Amino acid sequence: xxxxxxxxxxxxxxxxxxxxxxxxxxxxxxxxxxxxxxxxxxxxxxxxxxxxxxxxxxxxxxxxxxxxxxxxxxxxxxxxxxxxxxxxxxxxxxxxxxxxxxxxxxxxxxxxxxxxxxxxxxxxxxxxxxxxxxxxxxxxxxxxxxxxxxxxxxxxxxxxxxxxxxxxxxxxxxxxxxxxxxxxxxxxxxx
Amino acid sequence: xxxxxxxxxxxxxxxxxxxxxxxxxxxxxxxxxxxxxxxxxxxxxxxxxxxxxxxxxxxxxxxxxxxxxxxxxxxxxxxx
Numbered sequence: 001x002x003x004x005x006x007x008x009x010x011x012x013x014x015x016x017x018x019x020x021x022x023x024x025x026x027x028x029x030x031x032x033x034x035x036x037x038x039x040x041x042x043x044x045x046x047x048x049x050x051x052x053x054x055x056x057x058x059x060x061x062x063x064x065x066x067x068x069x070x071x072x073x074x075x076x077x078x079x080x081x082x083x084x085x086x087x088x089x090x091x092x093x094x095x096x097x098x099x100x101x102x103x104x105x106x107x108x109x110x111x112x113x114x115x116x117x118x119x120x121x122x123x124x125x126x127x128x129x130x131x132x133x134x135x136x137x138x139x140x141x142x143x144x145x146x147x148x149x150x151x152x153x154x155x156x157x158x159x160x161x162x163x164x165x166x167x168x169x170x171x172x173x174x175x176x177x178x179x180x181x182x183x184x185x186x187x188x189x190x191x
Numbered sequence: 192x193x194x195x196x197x198x199x200x201x202x203x204x205x206x207x208x209x210x211x212x213x214x215x216x217x218x219x220x221x222x223x224x225x226x227x228x229x230x231x232x233x234x235x236x237x238x239x240x241x242x243x244x245x246x247x248x249x250x251x252x253x254x255x256x257x258x259x260x261x262x263x264x265x266x267x268x269x270x271x
Contacts, residue, residue: 011249021252025259032263039270062211066204069238073200076242077192174243178235182263185231189214190224190271 016171017164024175027141031134031179035186038130042191045126052127053191055120060111061188064104065180071100072177079170082156083163090166091156094149097173101146108139131187138179145173199241206230224271228264235260 007013014021042049074097081090115121115128122132152169155161210230217223239256240246246253 008244008247009249011251014248014252015244025255028259032259036263036266036270039267043270058211058214062207065207069200069203069207069234072238072242073196076196076244080193080196171243174238177238177242181231181235181238185210185214185227186267189210189227190267 016167020168020171024171024178027175027179028182031138031182034130034134035182038127038134038186039191041126041130048125049127049191052120052125052131053188055118056131056188057111057114058188060107061184064107065184067100067104067107068177068180071097071104072174074100075170075173079166082161082166087156087159091153094153094156098146098149098153101142101149101173101176104142105139105146108135127191134183134187138176138183141176141179145176148172196241199237203234203237206234221268221271225268228267232260232264 008015012018016024074093078090078093078097081087081093120128120131122129148169152161152166155165210227213223213227213230236257240253245256
């Protein structure tokens with residue numbers, strides 16, 4: 001098979017592919033707009049939003065940030081190992097990447113369980129409507145990302161994965177980091 | 192392992208702890224909020240340029256992501 005050398009400096013070939021980057025920008029704009037709308041809403045009733053924000057566990061939020069960032073680091077390492085044809089190490093680091101995502105989901109589940117038990121459900125007030133919708137959609141992205149990585153793991157093990165596929169999967173996984181890096185300060189820290 | 196990425200991860204973790212600490216200990220002053228957003232923006236850019244390797248990409252993509260971040264942080268800072 002003839003291999004084509006991709007020049008990342010070409011505007012049509014950002015790392016992960018142009019379609020993935022269009023998706024990343026659309027996702028960032030959607031979540032960004034929702035977060036701006038949250039902040040606008042908080043101005044109408046700042047006390048309720050502030051008190052509700054204090055009911056969130058910032059330590060859980062920070063730990064989840066660290067889980068996702070560490071997972072992102074191992075994703076970058078996986079891509080590096082794959083590019084140097086070290087498939088065994090790439091597979092190992094991809095497992096660690098997925099483990100980081102699973103830790104994120106476990107801690108998020110604990111957080112959701114505590115919130116539901118305390119009565120802070122989606123209809124409790126405007127802040128918690130935003131909280132459940134924004135974090136819920138983000139969790140869906142993480143789950144989809146894990147499914148993509150699972151397929152990628154099979155591809156790496158059977159040596160059928162292409163570098164373009166690995167790059168695109170990695171870009172999707174990092175996008176989950178990026179969305180969380182916007183959600184965490186806005187929801188958990190500043191209102 | 193890529194040493195640059197390891198240093199990046201270390202910095203990201205330190206910045207995460209600092210932002211959480213700022214929020215818990217320094218109240219809700221506007222400059223604290225701006226500092227938290229600024230540190231979060233640095234984390235965002237570290238992930239984009241180092242982990243996602245956008246530093247190797249065409250300037251259009253770098254310009255777009257930086258513009259997005261400036262708009263996001265700017266709008267939130269103005270509203271708050």
